[in-house]
Amino acid sequence: EIVLTQTPLSLPVTPGEPASISCRASQSLFDSDDGNTYLDWYLQKPGQSPQLLTYTVSHRASGVPDRFSGSGSGTDFTLKISRVEAEDVGVYYCMQRIEFPYTFGQGTRLEMK
């Protein structure tokens, strides 16, 4: 199965400052059949269900603020938050959907300094 490795695992951030989370896959997430790269980012706020932030690397989900952006290709991906707000606190997970079993990264806990 595909292993996703996230760094860092803990991310203290000052409000208004940028933040970045990395996700590295053990093999390419590019599907040559349809041209998509199947890497999503999810945020789980405390006590809540996960919520989709971006899918197929860089497509922002409906209602997601444009301060969130996803980038990357092949095996290396990044989620960036241009200016962190207090409501962004929670655990961020990358997830691959190119093949079964789907797998998640370990999660990155973002907290306010």
Place this chain on the structure above:
Amino acid sequence: QVQLVQSGAEVKKTGTAVKISCKASGYTFTSAGFTWVRQAPGQGLEWMGWISGNYGNTQYAQRLQGRVTMSTDRTTRTAYMELRSLRSDDTAVYFCGRDRGAAGGIDYWGQGTLVTVSS
């Protein structure tokens, strides 16, 4: 608006089974599949499996093979996840999510169902 509403919390004995429902509304049921994910206390997200919304094709996590069955009922617009031979390490919050595949990821989630397994 799209909604996924899961059944309520369950307390089970080891060795028994649990069946969780996930009732969908606000979209064409057969246009998307369902992914099931669980989260043990204080742990990360674990993918359990996927079921298509139209034909009921399934994929399961290997570590759950033989103990898990996912199904859908198009007439009631409900997805189900049954887990058998429960063990204490099955204690977790279980989530269903609408899986739109290439068209949009797992974009809506149920509220979660806590399953507590004890002897």
